[in-house]
Amino acid sequence: MRKPTADGVAQALKSIQSIPLAPTPLLPVEINGVRAHVKCENLQPIGAFKIRGAWWRLNNLESDHAVAVSSGNHAQGVAWAAKRLGMKATIVMPRDAPEVKLANTRALGAEVVLYERPGEDRDAVAAKLIEERGGTLVHAFGDPWVMEGQGTAGLEAAEQLGRKPSRFVVCCGGGGLAVGLGLACPDAAIHVVEPEGWDMVGQAMRAGELVRVSETPPKTICDALQPDVTKQLNLDMLMGRAEPGVTVTDKDVRTAQRWAFANLRMVVEPGGAAALAAALAGKVPVDEDTVIMITGGNADPKRFADTIAGD
Secondary structure (H helix, E strand, C coil), X not given: CXXXXXXXXXXXXXXXXXXXXXXXXXXEEEECCEEEEEEEHHHCCCCECHHHHHHHHHCCCCCCEEEEECCCHHHHHHHHHHHHHCCEEEEEEXXXXXXXXXXXXXXXXXXXXXXXXXXXXXXXXXXXXXXXXXXXXXCCCCCHHHHHHHHHHHHHHHHHHCCCCCEEEEECCXXXXXXXXXXXXXXXXXXXXXXXXXXXXXXXXXXXXXXXXXXXCCCCCCHHHCCCCCCHHHHHHHCCCCCCCEEECHHHHHXXXXXXXXXXXXXXXXXXXXHHHHHHCCCCCCCCCEEEEECECCCCHHHHHHHHHCC
8 A cells, every 4th residue: 555755745745835825823822831823724715724634635636526424624635626526426424414514515516415323334335336337446544645735734834933943733533643643743742632542643653553543432422533443554664763652631622622722712613622732631741833733723612602602
């Protein structure tokens, strides 16, 4: 299987710059009295960093039909790229995905196929669709081109910072962004942050093998960070490269959402606020060369309002 490379990340950035897809802001912030920086991927056209990997993958797709599985952000990235490239997109999404993500994916012209979470195997649903209709699977985090595309955020951040970042604090679902950032900035520490009970990357790195989520996983407001298991390629790329993973609670995440709204005037969805939550809670080290990834802003309006109100 092809492995993602640093050269692939550089080529992906050239492709993204040719669209052009404008760099997202890198903003200075003060975290517990220490200056650091946040990379605002919530300001992407689809509201999430996933647009990067989707664009690069679809530019290298061997068919004109992209099939993806996603809770919403990867779905929108694939739909956006497919629309721009004149391709077909079919997205397998959980029935309980935030309505804003379902609506936005459909609005971009993709066909949405719903599945039950938990209960149905989304990968099996996608495989059956490909068998029946054809197309190529564009995996949300286990695809080497997707990993390279996500890594372009690291190259942008380094250029904006004007020096090598010391570390990235990364919201983590399956680990595709973490892999990409590690390739883009090989001297930077990579800190993966996952919801409590859904730390499949962190547990896998500790065990040295893939670990599946428990049969009765806890609920989390981080809908974007709920893969059942990471991929072997991701684990191989992160073992010995990433720092030990950390977890955040729903309370930590809501605190981060409120902080971002109050201090940055930004809407950040729960999964997109996980890295910031870890930094604010003191669960990861922070210095002036630290880049904290804010990865998504596709928040459900009512739930976000309740969070900001303190409910």
